[in-house]
Amino acid sequence: MTRRQKAIAFFVALCVLLVAAAVTLNITWIVINARRVTPLILGIILFAVIIAGLIIYTVFLVLEIKRNEEHESFINSITHELKTPIASIRLYLETLQSRHMSDDQRREFYGVMLADAERLHRTVDQVLKAGMAAQKPRILARASVDMAMLARECVDLALLRHHLQAGAIDLETHDDGPLVVRGDAEELRTVVTNLLDNAVKYSPDTVRVSVSVAAPAPHTVWLRVQDRGVGIPRKQLKRIFNRFYRVQARGPKSVKGTGLGLYIVRSIARAHGGRVFAHSEGEGRGSTFTLELPRLAS
Amino acid sequence: MSRILIVEDEQHIADGLCFNLEAEGHHASVAADGETALQWILEERRVFDGVILDVMLPGKDGFAVASELRRRGQYVPILILTARGRAEDVLRGFESGADDYLPKPFELAILIARLNGLLRRRRWNEQETPVAEISAIRPADTFAFAGRTLDFAAMEVHAAGKSYQLTLMECELLRYLVKNAGQPVSRRAILEDVWGLDESTDTRAIDNFIVRLRRYIEDRPASPRFLQTIRGVGYKFVAEP
Numbered sequence: 001m002t003r004r005q006k007a008i009a010f011f012v013a014l015c016v017l018l019v020a021a022a023v024t025l026n027i028t029w030i031v032i033n034a035r036r037v038t039p040l041i042l043g044i045i046l047f048a049v050i051i052a053g054l055i056i057y058t059v060f061l062v063l064e065i066k067r068n069e070e071h072e073s074f075i076n077s078i079t080h081e082l083k084t085p086i087a088s089i090r091l092y093l094e095t096l097q098s099r100h101m102s103d104d105q106r107r108e109f110y111g112v113m114l115a116d117a118e119r120l121h122r123t124v125d126q127v128l129k130a131g132m133a134a135q136k137p138r139i140l141a142r143a144s145v146d147m148a149m150l151a152r153e154c155v156d157l158a159l160l161r162h163h164l165q166a167g168a169i170d171l172e173t174h175d176d177g178p179l180v181v182r183g184d185a186e187e188l189r190t191v192v193t194n195l196l197d198n199a200v201k202y203s204p205d206t207v208r209v210s211v212s213v214a215a216p217a218p219h220t221v222w223l224r225v226q227d228r229g230v231g232i233p234r235k236q237l238k239r240i241f242n243r244f245y246r247v248q249a250r251g252p253k254s255v256k257g258t259g260l261g262l263y264i265v266r267s268i269a270r271a272h273g274g275r276v277f278a279h280s281e282g283e284g285r286g287s288t289f290t291l292e293l294p295r296l297a298s
Numbered sequence: 299m300s301r302i303l304i305v306e307d308e309q310h311i312a313d314g315l316c317f318n319l320e321a322e323g324h325h326a327s328v329a330a331d332g333e334t335a336l337q338w339i340l341e342e343r344r345v346f347d348g349v350i351l352d353v354m355l356p357g358k359d360g361f362a363v364a365s366e367l368r369r370r371g372q373y374v375p376i377l378i379l380t381a382r383g384r385a386e387d388v389l390r391g392f393e394s395g396a397d398d399y400l401p402k403p404f405e406l407a408i409l410i411a412r413l414n415g416l417l418r419r420r421r422w423n424e425q426e427t428p429v430a431e432i433s434a435i436r437p438a439d440t441f442a443f444a445g446r447t448l449d450f451a452a453m454e455v456h457a458a459g460k461s462y463q464l465t466l467m468e469c470e471l472l473r474y475l476v477k478n479a480g481q482p483v484s485r486r487a488i489l490e491d492v493w494g495l496d497e498s499t500d501t502r503a504i505d506n507f508i509v510r511l512r513r514y515i516e517d518r519p520a521s522p523r524f525l526q527t528i529r530g531v532g533y534k535f536v537a538e539p
Contacts, residue, residue, distance in 0.1 A: 076354070079382060082381075083402050084308050084381055084402065086403045087311060087402035088308065090403045090405075091314040091406060094406040095317060095318055098406070098407075099318070099321050256354075
């Protein structure tokens with residue numbers, strides 16, 4: 001049991017005791033004032049208010065403790081995500097500066113440093129985007145965006161970025177007409193890229209991700225990203241979109257991140273009048289993310 | 299040549315460290331998570347002269363790995379190398395049994411110097427030095443007082459019928475305090491002379507070591523008789539209070 005879990009257990013127990021005490025007092029009050037109507041009713045109402053207040057207070061406290069915990073884990077992961085690539089770049093620069101090595105080795109080190117710079121850039125980008133996502137109202141550059149084409153671009157980019165074979169992410173389009181939505185292409189690209197990055201990140205060593213773009217109803221466009229990775233416990237399917245929330249690491253594979261990706265996805269989806277939801281058969285059985293946007297009438 | 303174990307899940311950093319340690323003439327092995335490191339050291343009995351340990355690892359974190367090693371009687375020098383540099387993290391690192399702590403990003407030269415310091419200390423501990431020389435520069439390898447025996451060679455404390463195994467730095471700190479018995483030593487002096495640090499390292503890290511040493515040699519660690527705190531200065535070891 002962590003310190004926080006102990007704190008939560010303590011406050012819940014305290015609440016139960018206080019409620020029990022209030023109920024006992026209430027019953028006593030009813031017995032004593034059985035024949036006097038005004039104090040009886042007044043007393044019952046006041047006790048009910050006290051009990052409700054206690055429960056609300058405790059629920060609020062427990063939620064705050066949990067939020068605080070998420071915030072702290074965010075600070076830890078963001079520290080890690082920012083400092084690790086910096087540490088790596090610095091280590092390689094110092095190595096290049098102080099040691100003799102072959103040209104091949106040198107080129108390899110430059111490659112490592114570029115990859116770290118890219119990782120750092122992505123993290124900084126996410127933090128900035130999450131900051132923007134929290135702002136309201138959002139200003140979007142609205143234009144017609146063909147989701148099938150946008151998905152194609154993002155899939156190609158993801159294959160390149162994660163060094164994957166062409167077949168690792170397949171893309172299907174299920175409609176004859178153009179699947180066009182009205183929105184900000186840059187932001188929508190962020191959504192699809194974040195979903196693809198997650199699908200790859202939480203996949204086993206052999207990545208198999210399917211992306212499909214379809215119109216389940218005349219006025220809706222769906223973009224689905226399905227992976228065969230670690231999956232998500234049912235209880236956490238909604239919470240994963242919260243800011244800073246991350247499913248506790250399980251299994252041998254290290255998966256690190258900021259806890260901001262899906263929060264950004266959700267806020268962009270909402271700003272476009274759409275939504276995003278997750279589905280999973282359970283742990284180890286993959287997960288499916290669906291982005292639903294209003295279709296632009298052609 | 300020393301055998302160094304790098305416990306690090308960030309491939310790039312692990313490779314970079316490996317390259318540099320090999321260039322320094324050491325032999326480096328990389329474990330990508332804590333379980334593997336424990337498996338190698340505790341089950342397969344692989345011998346390392348030093349461990350560079352990351353904290354944020356998949357599965358068991360670095361703190362848990364360090365405590366587990368110490369709990370199972372493994373006293374290989376551990377240097378924690380992590381992005382978590384807050385005071386409470388540093389304290390937790392020392393509490394879990396690490397001998398040194400360096401936050402990322404780090405300076406390569408400093409890392410190597412500190413690692414070499416730990417390796418050197420280990421070699422000195424293993425070396426047999428003539429008795430005359432020992433008494434000239436430090437107390438003999440055993441020291442007895444008030445029914446307790448400190449065995450610096452075996453890194454053990456025998457007190458009240460019990461034996462405690464000391465970590466490398468616990469042993470060195472105790473040796474230093476005994477050497478200066480009767481006179482107060484400042485936290486800064488301890489940091490400089492025992493750890494070889496002269497920067498603005500958090501001197502409170504020492505307090506955790508003192509707390510542990512008191513558990514070994516004091517009857518009531520809360521009101522210490524032998525290992526006294528000198529307010530505003532540091533600590534004093536007294537053999538016959």
